[in-house]
Amino acid sequence: MTAIAMHSAALAKRSLIKTMRTPEALIDVTIQPVIFLLLFTYLFGGAIADGDRHAYLQFLLPGMLAQSLAMGGVALGQNLNADIEKGVFDRFRSLPISRAAPLIGAVSADVIRYLSVCVSLLLFGTIMGFRVETGVLPALGAVALSIGFGLCFCWISVWVGMMVRTSGAVQGIMFLLVLPLTFGSNVFVSTDTLPGWLQAFVAVNPITPLVEAIRGLLVGGPVAGPLTTTLLWMAGLLVVFVPLALRAYSRRA
Amino acid sequence: MRAVPAGTGNLLGMTEDLVVRAEGLRKRFGSTQALDGVDLSMRRGTVLGVLGPNGAGKTTAVRVLATLLRPDEGRAFVAGIDVLKNPRQVRRKIGLTGQYASVDEDLTGVQNLVLIGRLLDLSGRDARRRADELLEWFDLSEAARRPAKTYSGGMRRRLDLAASLVGQPEVIFLDEPTTGLDPAKREDMWGVVRTQVASGASVLLTTQYLEEADALADEIVVVNHGKVIAHDTPDGLKRKVGGQTLRVRPADPARLPDVLRLLDLVAAPGTAASLDEAAGSRPGAASVPVSSDEALDKLIPALRADRVEVTELALHLPSLDEVFHALTGRVRTEELV
Numbered sequence: 001m002t003a004i005a006m007h008s009a010a011l012a013k014r015s016l017i018k019t020m021r022t023p024e025a026l027i028d029v030t031i032q033p034v035i036f037l038l039l040f041t042y043l044f045g046g047a048i049a050d051g052d053r054h055a056y057l058q059f060l061l062p063g064m065l066a067q068s069l070a071m072g073g074v075a076l077g078q079n080l081n082a083d084i085e086k087g088v089f090d091r092f093r094s095l096p097i098s099r100a101a102p103l104i105g106a107v108s109a110d111v112i113r114y115l116s117v118c119v120s121l122l123l124f125g126t127i128m129g130f131r132v133e134t135g136v137l138p139a140l141g142a143v144a145l146s147i148g149f150g151l152c153f154c155w156i157s158v159w160v161g162m163m164v165r166t167s168g169a170v171q172g173i174m175f176l177l178v179l180p181l182t183f184g185s186n187v188f189v190s191t192d193t194l195p196g197w198l199q200a201f202v203a204v205n206p207i208t209p210l211v212e213a214i215r216g217l218l219v220g221g222p223v224a225g226p227l228t229t230t231l232l233w234m235a236g237l238l239v240v241f242v243p244l245a246l247r248a249y250s251r252r253a
Numbered sequence: 254m255r256a257v258p259a260g261t262g263n264l265l266g267m268t269e270d271l272v273v274r275a276e277g278l279r280k281r282f283g284s285t286q287a288l289d290g291v292d293l294s295m296r297r298g299t300v301l302g303v304l305g306p307n308g309a310g311k312t313t314a315v316r317v318l319a320t321l322l323r324p325d326e327g328r329a330f331v332a333g334i335d336v337l338k339n340p341r342q343v344r345r346k347i348g349l350t351g352q353y354a355s356v357d358e359d360l361t362g363v364q365n366l367v368l369i370g371r372l373l374d375l376s377g378r379d380a381r382r383r384a385d386e387l388l389e390w391f392d393l394s395e396a397a398r399r400p401a402k403t404y405s406g407g408m409r410r411r412l413d414l415a416a417s418l419v420g421q422p423e424v425i426f427l428d429e430p431t432t433g434l435d436p437a438k439r440e441d442m443w444g445v446v447r448t449q450v451a452s453g454a455s456v457l458l459t460t461q462y463l464e465e466a467d468a469l470a471d472e473i474v475v476v477n478h479g480k481v482i483a484h485d486t487p488d489g490l491k492r493k494v495g496g497q498t499l500r501v502r503p504a505d506p507a508r509l510p511d512v513l514r515l516l517d518l519v520a521a522p523g524t525a526a527s528l529d530e531a532a533g534s535r536p537g538a539a540s541v542p543v544s545s546d547e548a549l550d551k552l553i554p555a556l557r558a559d560r561v562e563v564t565e566l567a568l569h570l571p572s573l574d575e576v577f578h579a580l581t582g583r584v585r586t587e588e589l590v
Contacts, residue, residue, distance in 0.1 A: 003374070006371070006374075007371075007372055010372055011372070014360065014364075017360060017364060018359040021400065022359065086355065088355050088356075088357050090321060090349065090351050090355050091351070091369070091416060092372070093320075094320065094347060094348075094349040095344055095373065096341050096344040
């Protein structure tokens with residue numbers, strides 16, 4: 001293993017130890033998505049899907065995966081911001097390691113959070129009556145795609161975490177971004193009910209192809225097209241936000 | 254009292270091994286000129302105390318030397334390596350303990366130190382061994398498996414210092430290592446610093462405590478408003494700023510008039526002996542400002558000739574407090590904190 005991979009692994013282990021020590025920090029990727037799932041299925045589901053709650057659950061759960069993953073990255077930026085404020089990162093910066101290692105390590109450890117999102121939603125969804133209609137392999141593919149997207153999307157949060165002064169501000173800014181992206185998409189409703197201008201936004205929203213791809217992989221439907229678009233978006237997120245985050249980290253005094 | 258290092262009469266002109274050397278460092282944050290042309294030099298194997306009030310630029314200077322911050326202007330070398338050109342190599346040579354304990358509170362003592370070891374390319378086993386060794390040395394073995402957030406302030410500071418020593422650095426930067434510690438804990442830390450120096454490390458420490466600089470530093474740099482306003486040994490600084498005082502306490506208080514008369518004979522030009530009447534000082538002694546150590550040599554035979562028995566006979570240098578006030582024009586110590 002190269003030095004940067006070893007250092008990142010050591011730092012990822014640090015983040016995992018912290019996560020294990022404070023399980024309550026996993027609420028936003030376990031209980032919270034489940035509460036959203038319950039809320040939308042039983043409170044709005046009947047109205048939205050004309051009484052057919054099961055059909056709505058089949059429609060909603062793949063979308064909930066996407067929304068919870070986008071929100072799941074917010075905590076990462078907050079944690080990194082707190083690390084900087086507490087001086088923990090000064091110690092890392094005074095060590096002969098790559099400047100990228102602390103960020104790569106922290107992002108890698110976030111896999112456990114995105115996996116938690118997938119497991120909680122699929123497990124609890126199954127109890128509520130959700131059924132995978134495709135097969136084990138496509139379902140695993142949906143989980144892999146979800147986690148992969150989470151790992152790319154969270155670099156926005158990392159960048160914001162490097163730029164702003166407090167971890168509260170990280171949350172505020174990220175919610176301003178994540179809420180329009182996830183609600184202004186095909187997560188909760190079929191997009192043909194939306195006004196034209198909103199449909200235009202939904203069409204260019206990266207959450208839309210992600211949700212389509214996950215839906216295809218879990219309950220059937222077109223996969224190849226939306227999957228390709230999603231993978232391009234993921235690459236784009238990395239190309240833009242990894243360098244931005246690294247530069248902000250290096251510049252932060 | 255620590256011995257005065259050799260050759261201190263010619264601090265800046267010396268060509269001997271300088272482990273830290275900085276020239277003309279400038280750094281501006283918005284409208285604040287944090288460093289306004291700072292020169293620093295520290296000889297290998299010594300302790301350099303950087304002394305100054307809050308906001309004087311001490312921390313900024315340390316952050317530049319520890320490669321955390323690029324100066325706007327100036328050059329700096331640590332262990333002979335250019336801090337600006339080869340920061341990565343400098344990081345192999347240094348240990349840093351920041352103003353705020355920078356251990357990870359959620360990790361245990363041993364996890365914190367093993368992490369640093371791994372980041373310094375030690376194998377898992379070696380990192381573990383080094384961590385155990387340091388924890389034992391810092392008297393933290395019993396707390397090794399507890400999260401650092403359960404540690405007391407002193408324990409956390411020790412762990413933080415241990416973390417900066419994992420890589421056995423040549424140069425250790427301690428940014429206000431004892432701020433907020435009670436006096437007993439402070440002396441513990443001083444012991445640790447002395448041990449490090451005894452084992453060959455060079456230590457640059459910043460402090461607001463004059464007492465700390467006096468107790469630990471071989472040389473002191475006084476910083477104020479981003480500028481170095483003095484660089485000398487502690488004794489040299491005291492000598493430079495304030496004169497020395499000779500104090501005599503006769504065994505029989507009735508002999509005080511004789512003592513005053515004899516002290517006047519050795520007084521520095523334009524001064525006279527006086528009774529110690531300052532608040533807090535025990536009465537029954539007299540003091541006089543003197544211009545050199547020779548006053549003592551003259552006084553002792555004179556006292557003997559007059560058969561004055563004394564219980565106290567001492568040459569006092571001014572405290573660093575007084576030195577600092579004289580240098581910075583500040584009035585009271587409280588303003589420093």
